[in-house]
Amino acid sequence: MRIGRREAVAVSxxxxxxxxxxxxxxxxxxxxxxxxxxSPQRFxxxxxxxxxxxxxxxxxxxxxxxxxxxxxxxxxxGPTLARRxxxxxxxxxxxxTSCAWAFSLAMIDGWQRGFAGRLESRHExxxxxxxxxxxxxxxxxxxxxxxxxQPDSWITHVSGHPPGALLTFVWLDRIGLSGGAWAGLLCLLxxxxxxxxxxxxxxxxxxxxxxxxxxxxVAVAPSxxxxxxxxxxxxAGVAAWGITLLALAVTARVRLPWxxxxxxxxxxxxxxxxxxxxxxxxxxxxxxxxxxxxxRAALTALAPAVLAALAVVGVFALAGFWWFDGYVLVQERYxxxxxxxxxxxxxxWANLASTxxxxxxxxxxxxxxxxxxxxxKRRSGLHLLVLAALLAILFADLSRLSKAETERIWLPFTVxxxxxxxxxxxxxxxxxxxxxxxGALALNHFILTNW
Numbered sequence: 001m002r003i004g005r006r007e008a009v010a011v012s013x014x015x016x017x018x019x020x021x022x023x024x025x026x027x028x029x030x031x032x033x034x035x036x037x038x039s040p041q042r043f044x045x046x047x048x049x050x051x052x053x054x055x056x057x058x059x060x061x062x063x064x065x066x067x068x069x070x071x072x073x074x075x076x077x078g079p080t081l082a083r084r085x086x087x088x089x090x091x092x093x094x095x096x097t098s099c100a101w102a103f104s105l106a107m108i109d110g111w112q113r114g115f116a117g118r119l120e121s122r123h124e125x126x127x128x129x130x131x132x133x134x135x136x137x138x139x140x141x142x143x144x145x146x147x148x149x150q151p152d153s154w155i156t157h158v159s160g161h162p163p164g165a166l167l168t169f170v171w172l173d174r175i176g177l178s179g180g181a182w183a184g185l186l187c188l189l190x191x192x193x194x195x196x197x198x199x200x201x202x203x204x205x206x207x208x209x210x211x212x213x214x215x216x217x218v219a220v221a222p223s224x225x226x227x228x229x230x231x232x233x234x235x236a237g238v239a240a241w242g243i244t245l246l247a248l249a250v251t252a253r254v255r256l257p258w259x260x261x262x263x264x265x266x267x268x269x270x271x272x273x274x275x276x277x278x279x280x281x282x283x284x285x286x287x288x289x290x291x292x293x294x295x296r297a298a299l300t301a302l303a304p305a306v307l308a309a310l311a312v313v314g315v316f317a318l319a320g321f322w323w324f325d326g327y328v329l330v331q332e333r334y335x336x337x338x339x340x341x342x343x344x345x346x347x348x349w350a351n352l353a354s355t356x357x358x359x360x361x362x363x364x365x366x367x368x369x370x371x372x373x374x375x376x377k378r379r380s381g382l383h384l385l386v387l388a389a390l391l392a393i394l395f396a397d398l399s400r401l402s403k404a405e406t407e408r409i410w411l412p413f414t415v416x417x418x419x420x421x422x423x424x425x426x427x428x429x430x431x432x433x434x435x436x437x438x439g440a441l442a443l444n445h446f447i448l449t450n451w
Contacts (some may be wrong), residue, residue: 003365003428010368014178014356021051021353024346031343034350034404038341046338046404049447051350053356053405057448061114064445070101071220071437077430078216087208091196094219098195102188102224102233103212118229118451119187120180123156123168125231129178132170139163146329148336150374157231159333162326163274163316165231181382184229191233191411195219197240198419204247205291205381210422216433217421222360222440226408235274236411239281242267243416246285249301250292258410261301265308271412273316275328277402278412280392287388291381331401338397339403347403354407355393359417362432366420382422389416408451 022229025047034050035043043150048055058352074097085093120126132138142163145154153159158166169183177186177298195218203211225235249257268285285305286328292298356364367386375383392413396402404410424432443449 002248003431004368004425006368007365011361011365012058014361014364016116017349018051018353018356021350022049022085024350025050028147032345033343034346034447035338036341046263050404051354051448052407052443052449053451054447054449056446058446059108059448060445061108062111063104063109063114067101067108067441067444070104071441074101074220075214075430075434075437078433079213079426082212087203090212090215091199092140094107094199094215095193095196095218098221098224098227099188099192101220102192102228105440106184106188106223106228108444111446114325115184115229116179116181118180119169119183119231125157126180126183127175128155128158128166128408129169132166135167135170136319138166138170139316142321143325143329145325146333148333156337160330161275162273162323163321164270165235165275168231168234168274181380183231187231187234188228190237191227192224193237194227194415195221197237197244198415201240201244201247202382202419202422203387204244204251204253205288205385206422210382213424213426213429214267214419214422216416217362217436218415219367220433220437220440221363221415222436222443223358223411223418224413225408225440225444226358226411226451229409230408232275232408232411232451235271235278236415238267238274239271239278239412240415242271242287243281243284243385246288246301246305249305250288250297251381252297257301258304261304262308263311265305266312268305269309269312272323273312275412276323276330277396277409279327280395281412283388283392283395284385284413284416287384288381291379291384333399339401344400344403348397348400351397351402351404351410352393353402353407355410355414355417357439357443358407358410358414360436362424362434362436363418363421365428365432366422366424367417371425372422382419385416386420389413405450 021044023031034047082090108114134339146159147153172182172186198218199211199215202214242264245260245267248266249261254260268281271281289298289302316323324377370383370386372383393410
C-alpha cells in the first residue's frame with residue numbers, strides 16, 4: 001500500500017496539531033491555555049484532558065471486549081461486506097453497526113456512568129424536566145429565563161439551546177419513557193442513524209461505489225464516543241436526515257421529490273430549535289442545492305423545503321418563542337459562564353484538534369482529497385458537502401461561541417467530514433479504517449469523557 005503525498009501531509013499536520021493541543025496546557029504559556037483564573041482543582045475539573053473534555057483515567061469496562069470485537073471486525077471484513085451486501089440492506093447494517101459500536105464505547109465506562117446516568121447530571125435537560133408542568137407556558141416564557149443569575153433561570157444546557165431540546169425530553173417523559181436510560185436510548189438510536197443517512201446521501205450525490213466505500217468508516221466513526229450519550233447526537237441525527245432528504249429531492253432519487261423536500265425542511269427547521277448552532281447547517285443545504293444537475297431541480301427542492309422550515313418557525317413564533325430573541329440572549333448567557341475563562345488563543349486552534357479526535361486520522365487523510373479543483377468545477381455534490389461542513393466548523397470556531405467541548409457540540413458538522421472517506425483508494429481502506437478504530441478505542445479507554 002502506498003500513501004499519497006496529500007494524505008501524508010494532512011495526517012502529519014493533524015498529528016502535530018493534536019499533540020500540541022494536549023501538551024500546551026502543561027507548559028504554563030500564559031493565556032495560551034485551556035483555562036485561566038483557575039485553581040488546580042478547577043483546572044482538573046474543566047481542562048484535565050484538553051482539548052477533550054474529560055479526565056485522565058486508564059480503564060476498561062463491560063464494553064471493552066464488544067468494542068474491540070466490533071472494531072476488529074469492521075477493519076477485517078467491513079470493506080468486503082460493504083461491497084457484497086444488497087444495496088437496500090447496506091444503510092440498515094451501517095446503522096446497526098454504528099449503534100452497537102456507540103453503545104459498546106459508552107459501556108466501557110459502565111452502565112450508569114457510561115450510559116444511563118450521563119443525561120441525568122446537574123447541567124442536563126432531564127434535571128429541568130420535572131419543573132415543566134405547562135408546556136405552553138414554558139415556551140412563552142422560555143426567552144425570559146435564558147440569562148443567568150435569576151431566580152428561575154434555566155439550567156446550563158437548557159438555557160444554551162432553543163426550547164425544542166427541552167421539549168423533546170419533556171415529551172419523552174410524558175409518554176412514560178422517563179429517566180436517563182430512555183433519554184440515552186433516544187440519542188443513541190437517532191445519533192447512530194447518521195451512518196445510514198450518510199451512506200444514502202453519498203450514493204445520491206456521488207454513486208453507489210462511493211457510498212459502499214464510506215460505509216465502514218461511518219459505521220465505526222470515532223464520533224460515536226459522544227453520539228451515544230449526549231443530546232448533540234440526537235441533534236446531529238435530525239440535521240443529518242434533513243440533509244439526506246434534501247439530497248434525495250435534488251437528485252430525484254425518490255418517487256416524490258417534493259415530499260422529500262418538505263421532510264427536509266421540517267427536519268432542518270426543527271433542528272434550529274434544538275441547537276442555535278444548527279443555523280450553520282444552511283451551508284450544507286446550499287452545497288447540496290448547488291450540486292443539482294439543473295437550477296430547476298434545485299429550485300424545485302428549495303421552495304417546499306423553505307416553506308416547511310418556515311412553518312416550524314411560525315409554530316414556535318405563535319407559541320411565543322422567537323428564535324432571534326433566544327439567540328441574542330443565549331450569547332449573553334454564554335459569556336456569563338466559563339467561556340470568559342477559556343481563552344481563544346488556545347481554543348481557536350485546539351477546537352480543531354478535538355475535531356481530529358472526533359473524526360479520526362483516516363478521515364483526515366480523506367479530507368485532503370476533497371480539495372479537488374476539477375471536482376469542484378463540475379459541482380461534485382460530495383466534495384461540496386464536505387467542504388461546506390468544514391466551512392461551518394470554521395465559522396463556528398471564529399464565532400468564539402464554541403470554545404471547548406466541540407467534539408460534542410460540532411457533531412452535526414463533523415459527522416459529514418467522515419463522508420470524505422468515500423474518496424479513499426481501495427488498497428488503503430483497511431489501513432485508514434484501522435487508524436480510526438484504534439484512535440477511538442485508545443481515547444475512550446484512557447480518557448473518561450464527560451459525554
